Amino acid sequence: MTQYNIIRIDAGSAAYWAQLKDAYRLIREAEEAGALTLKAPMYLHGGYDEDGDVIVIENLEPFDAFDEAIRRLEANDTAVRILAAQRRTYLCDARLNA
Numbered sequence: 489m490t491q492y493n494i495i496r497i498d499a500g501s502a503a504y505w506a507q508l509k510d511a512y513r514l515i516r517e518a519e520e521a522g523a524l525t526l527k528a529p530m531y532l533h534g535g536y537d538e539d540g541d542v543i544v545i546e547n548l549e550p551f552d553a554f555d556e557a558i559r560r561l562e563a564n565d566t567a568v569r570i571l572a573a574q575r576r577t578y579l580c581d582a583r584l585n586a
Contacts, residue, residue: 507566512567
C-alpha cells in the first residue's frame with residue numbers, strides 16, 4: 489500500500505508565515521554567503537618570517553560560513569520545499585543535497 493505525505497497548509501495562521509519568513513531568511517543568508525565566497529581572496533598576507541618571506545594564510549572563513557549556511561538551509565523543510573518548487577538545486581555553485 490502506498491502512503492503519501494500530504495502537507496496541509498493553513499495560510500491564515502501566524503505559524504505558517506513565521507515558517508516562510510525563516511525559510512526565506514535562510515535562503516537569503518546562504519545566497520549572500522555564497523556571493524562572498526565568489527569574491528573572497530583564496531589567500532591572505534600573514535606577515536613576514538625571519539628570512540623576509542611572505543607568510544601565506546588560506547582564507548577559509550567565507551567557505552566555512554557558506555557551508556554552515558547551506559547546512560542550516562538543508563535542515564529547514566520549508567526552505568527545501570521552496571527551493572524545490574523553484575527547481576533550484578544549486579546555490580552559488582554548490583549542489584543542495586536535500
